Amino acid sequence: MSLIELVEAGDVAGVVGELGRLTPAQRKENDVALAARRAVMNTERDRYSATEMNAQLAAELGCQDSAAAAADWLCVIENRRAVGGPSEDGAWMVDVIDSRPIEWRAELAGLLGERVQTGWTSVFAFLEHLVHDTGCPVPTSDAFLGSWLGDRGIGHQERPAHLKGGVRGADLRERLLEDPWTARLLPLAVARPGVDLPLQNLAEISLAEPGLIDRDVLAGRCYALLSDKAPWGSIQLKAMELTPAEHAKVSGPRVELLDRCLERLLQDGTRMAVGPWLYLLRVMAPAPAEHAAVAGDYLALLDGSPPVAEYAQEILAGLDEIGLVERELVGEAGERVLLRPEKKLVRAQLSWLDRAAKRDPARAGQVVMAVATAFDHRDAALRERALAVVGRHLKAAGESVLPELRAAAERLGPALSARAAELLGMPSDGAAEPLADVLPVVPEPRPVPGPLATVAEVAEEVAAVVAGDQDVVAFERALDGLVRHAHLDRAALATALKPVSREEPRWRFDCAPEHLYAVARAVADPEPYEYLHRRRGTGQFSLTGELLAARLVEAGELVASGTQPFLLAVPTLSTGALDAAVLVERLAAFEGLGVTPGPVDLAQALLRVTPTADRQVLSSAENLGSEAGRRTAAWLRAGGLPHQDSEPPDWDTARKRWRSPARPGLTLDPPMPKEVAKLLGPYERRKHYVVDPPQAYWFAQLPHHRDVVAARDYFESCQNDRGWTAALPFMAESGGPAGFAVHMALAESTGTSRPADRGPAVDAMLVLAARGQLDAALLGRQIAALVCEGGVLANRLVETLRIMADTGAYGTVWSVLEGALPGLLGDKPVRGAAELLALAVECASRCGASGEVAEVTAVARRTGSSLVVKNARALREVLLRAGHAAR
Incomplete structure (x- = not known):
């Protein structure tokens, strides 16, 4: 049988025998035929058995005309994966190669030694066999050294009987000790930078028998690798414990690695990003002198994220303990840390300064002045701790520090003022003058300018809205402009709108102002905009979004027909409100032209119109003769x-996890479009939730009934705690009673997890307070219910109210806390009550609040010295003192 026939039969032994009888010319001829057959096999692999594949591979390898060609063939990835590796399945490789002269095989070993790489298990095992079989020199290329270490390490496999080489041993250490090549190859592998040397191998090598390799060289290589890579080798570095002498010998690479770590930490990042670098620093354990040389970098790290700042603080405090940093640096460290919000960091800094003064009383003056920085901290417990540290070292500090300490103590707050006065010898002038609330100027709604005069202005305004401008006035003027100019000159408008109509607005789950695109497209395209028509009425839009979608669809129809000269519902104020006199004038103009307004446009106008008692306006409305005029x-x-x-009945006594506002609903007579009926009529639970945050237009649809919008849409949507508070200022600036639903939205916003979302929530509460529309007692009760049920975390509540107090609205914050504290204290104060009481002390003292809160008094009378009890006593004292002063 020919070689090809033997291959097709899957006869591996026959192939090997036939190869020995072939001349070089016959090998070359068969090589071409085998390549053609291999191409077919590659496309139809499932048709061939493992035996047939081995026969093909054996024939291909045996037909290589030179050692270089054989080396090339063995390094091809498909061949490397298929030759069976160091197992009995690959025994044919030895038989094929053994038919060649020993010089040819030795040349093949040398060529493979230059090219083998870590992970080429089968090639390395075959190469090791060739070296032992031919007696040729052991390769020493970087590629071979890395592959050898990889094989002896985690890639090691036992050799089958047909392969010479391999070593026994349970781990790298045992295998290296067993290997006759180790004495020559290991020093070369460690010393050469080009060798792919896994860090885990370095760590294991370090545990080998003494004398196996110079540990100084090994340690230097380890640090050099780490300083050139990410810090994932720190676990291996931990296994390589160096002696003090070895530390000194690798000081250069260690310092380079330390510098690299600090450089990365100065860039900061998330806890996950900086964690490996901090772990690497801890494992590397730089000597104090090495730390001291870069103390300035550690000082800068105190401004970083909490894990970075904690590590830097720990190092600097340790250096200060042994006198390796300047005293001025300690003071600067206090300035950087003592006003940070992280309590753990501040407590650690106060302890560091306390120990420094105990260790060296001569430093007491510097210490107490540094500690006084914490008198400005927001947290009352930390201010109290700082005052205690000052008290312990005041005598040693001397009288020279008293003037500055007394000035700083004025910022401690009323709860600590008496103790500070006694400690520092300050006169007690009695209660300070109450501070009036600093509230924002009540924002006045902006008048809506007149209609857009030209098609160019319409196109410009439409483009801005479609691009994402959420301004109510811009949207309403653009919508009216489309209807108005389509009536006047539709062709000119279509030309002006061509650039706007090319790109659709970004996808939203809810209908939004940018879907004005649908109306702009209708100017030239009679086909309805699929997005609105497909999703409208499915319940996936918010209720106000359904009304907006109905307006847009109707406006598109008006644009196409050109039957309506303008829109009735264009507001006259930026809140969405519509002046009654203007609406009556527009209806009179429609009657003069014989125009019947679109039903949705009329309904939106009625929802927006501001109630009026003006007899002239009412009389003009009565004189209207159309159906729309009579309805108006x-x-x-x-x-x-x-x-x-x-407001639901008995909401504050019925314990429920979710406190939904009441939605009684109205039956409108005569009826309005279904979108209006759904928004205002009998309540139906939604099947879908809106995930887009609410926007200004929600409240512009019902500018005199924000509580309905809050109850119907805000609490029926999927509040994902991301961007939802951005709608609250619009809610506050809208009109109508601010009822239970509005206040509940504010109460929930105080527990937002994102600091960026607290600003809008605070702005909304301040606007309502400035308008005299904030029911602080109701808001406080709602907050208490949410905190008790876990809907709002007390620490987040404190942060939000603290931001509000910092604006100067101490009286408003106290009023909210006064309403909340009874529910937050009760029989068992909620977690975080101490911080809330501390904020209450500050606000009550600054606004001059007086009276008694029974629950505060009850907690103050308890025994013990917990922070809750201490702060309750301080609040009771402030309220009593203000009451006495008022009398």
């Missing part, structure tokens, strides 16, 4: 949309 007149006579109370 009746609407104005009735005072507009009736108010719906959103």
